[in-house]
Amino acid sequence: MSKLRAKFRSFGKLRPHENFGIERNFTYWQPSARSEFRRVGNGMDVDSKTKEDAATVTEAFSGSSSNDVGSISETMGQLNIGELSSHFKRKPVIVIVVGMAGSGKTTFLHRLVCHTMASNIRGYVVNLDPAVMTLPYGANIDIRDTVQYKEVLKQFNLGPNGGILTSLNLFSTKFNEVISMIERRADQLDYVLVDTPGQIEIFTWSASGAIITEAFASTFPTVIAYVVDTPRSASPSTFMSNMLYACSILYKTRLPLVLVFNKTDVAQHSFALEWMQDFDLFNAALDSDQSYTSSLTRSLSLALEEFYKNLRSVGVSAVTGAGMDDFFKSIEASAEEYMETYKADLDKRIAERQRLEEERRKEDMERLRKDMEKSGGQTVILSTGLKDKSDDPMFEDGDDEDEDEDERLSEDGNEDEDEDEREDEDEEVAHFSF
Numbered sequence: 001m002s003k004l005r006a007k008f009r010s011f012g013k014l015r016p017h018e019n020f021g022i023e024r025n026f027t028y029w030q031p032s033a034r035s036e037f038r039r040v041g042n043g044m045d046v047d048s049k050t051k052e053d054a055a056t057v058t059e060a061f062s063g064s065s066s067n068d069v070g071s072i073s074e075t076m077g078q079l080n081i082g083e084l085s086s087h088f089k090r091k092p093v094i095v096i097v098v099g100m101a102g103s104g105k106t107t108f109l110h111r112l113v114c115h116t117m118a119s120n121i122r123g124y125v126v127n128l129d130p131a132v133m134t135l136p137y138g139a140n141i142d143i144r145d146t147v148q149y150k151e152v153l154k155q156f157n158l159g160p161n162g163g164i165l166t167s168l169n170l171f172s173t174k175f176n177e178v179i180s181m182i183e184r185r186a187d188q189l190d191y192v193l194v195d196t197p198g199q200i201e202i203f204t205w206s207a208s209g210a211i212i213t214e215a216f217a218s219t220f221p222t223v224i225a226y227v228v229d230t231p232r233s234a235s236p237s238t239f240m241s242n243m244l245y246a247c248s249i250l251y252k253t254r255l256p257l258v259l260v261f262n263k264t265d266v267a268q269h270s271f272a273l274e275w276m277q278d279f280d281l282f283n284a285a286l287d288s289d290q291s292y293t294s295s296l297t298r299s300l301s302l303a304l305e306e307f308y309k310n311l312r313s314v315g316v317s318a319v320t321g322a323g324m325d326d327f328f329k330s331i332e333a334s335a336e337e338y339m340e341t342y343k344a345d346l347d348k349r350i351a352e353r354q355r356l357e358e359e360r361r362k363e364d365m366e367r368l369r370k371d372m373e374k375s376g377g378q379t380v381i382l383s384t385g386l387k388d389k390s391d392d393p394m395f396e397d398g399d400d401e402d403e404d405e406d407e408r409l410s411e412d413g414n415e416d417e418d419e420d421e422r423e424d425e426d427e428e429v430a431h432f433s434f
Contacts, residue, residue: 090221091221092186093220093332095112097225098204098225098226100227101198105195105198106132106135106136108227108260111319112327113137114321115321121190121191123191123192124185125138126139126193127141128171128196128197130164130167130168130171130197147170152167164199168202168208168209169206175215179215179216179219192220194216204252221339222338223256224249224258225257225327226242226257226258228259230262230268230269236275236289237293237294240301243276254346256312256337257311257334258312262318265317268315279305283298312333312334314326
């Protein structure tokens with residue numbers, strides 16, 4: 001653990017880029033000057049305070065599962081997530097695009113960008129995938145301008161997934177600066193489109209992913225768009241796997257979720273809607289398969305029946321652009337649902353976290369007051385549990401035993417030397433006699 005912290009401290013010395021979170025402004029979105037961001041970006045220099053914050057996020061990952069909640073709460077407290085809720089804004093709507101690898105997230109986001117340009121919708125793009133080589137769209141805030149993915153692999157001796165996770169950790173330590181950038185342009189934006197790493201588990205089940213999601217949700221209406229590969233979901237087992245993952249994301253993030261069936265130009269998503277609405281049809285599709293997986297899938301479909309009822313789904317094609325209007329209508333409806341239901345739950349959780357933090361502070365102050373009364377204002381010498389060897393009789397006895405042991409070893413060594421000398425003399429006598 002100490003070696004990993006040392007590597008995090010030394011990472012700031014690499015200086016892969018001068019500014020943290022380079023923001024690119026495009027004429028079809030925001031005509032604001034780059035100089036404004038340069039002043040903010042210099043305040044987010046990796047060398048300034050990132051190494052201390054990065055160590056905090058690392059501790060959130062290195063702790064046991066029982067301490068994950070506390071570590072994440074401490075990190076969120078440093079990001080001022082509780083304070084951001086007091087400056088909540090109804091616009092823009094944050095759309096976090098997640099999905100399995102190969103489902104077409106980046107292509108879908110590219111289509112969303114093109115649709116916003118054609119429809120005069122004011123959009124803003126954030127890329128959180130540090131390993132992507134090229135992007136088909138222009139990102140206003142790109143993680144690759146802050147964290148150099150290949151340098152992370154070299155410094156920490158990590159594989160591809162570990163490099164993405166560590167890069168996301170480093171970026172999340174200064175994510176409050178990203179929130180402040182979006183807040184300054186909130187009146188000029190309608191949507192903020194967020195692209196996530198291709199490995200879905202890196203974002204959805206990591207501490208940094210939770211920090212980023214909570215930071216967005218505590219400041220703006222936030223919606224999760226789960227992209228599903230429609231042709232591959234034609235298999236009932238694959239379809240059920242996607243639904244289980246969507247259900248787990250919904251209950252983990254506690255945010256509105258929209259199912260986006262992508263690639264409808266290859267296969268229509270009508271079969272998926274029928275399976276979600278009618279259990280008998282899904283059961284009939286499983287009749288051809290008599291394996292253990294089919295019986296498990298049949299049982300799970302009954303458990304997810306209630307999950308399907310309150311779930312919004314839309315079919316889109318990232319290639320042809322079909323279904324974009326329906327998608328944005330679903331996003332607007334989910335944003336309204338967020339304001340009615342999810343925002344109240346989020347405020348309650350933030351208030352509960354602040355209450356627990358206040359109780360902890362009161363307990364610490366009460367413990368400090370009792371200690372001061374007990375000491376009477378005198379200087380207190382803290383005991384480290386280690387005693388001076390000169391004052392401890394145990395150490396004296398130990399020293400005497402060590403001396404006796406040394407004497408025995410020296411006597412044994414002398415006896416061995418005498419035996420060696422006698423053997424040498426015998427060899428010499430034998431040699432001369434020969």
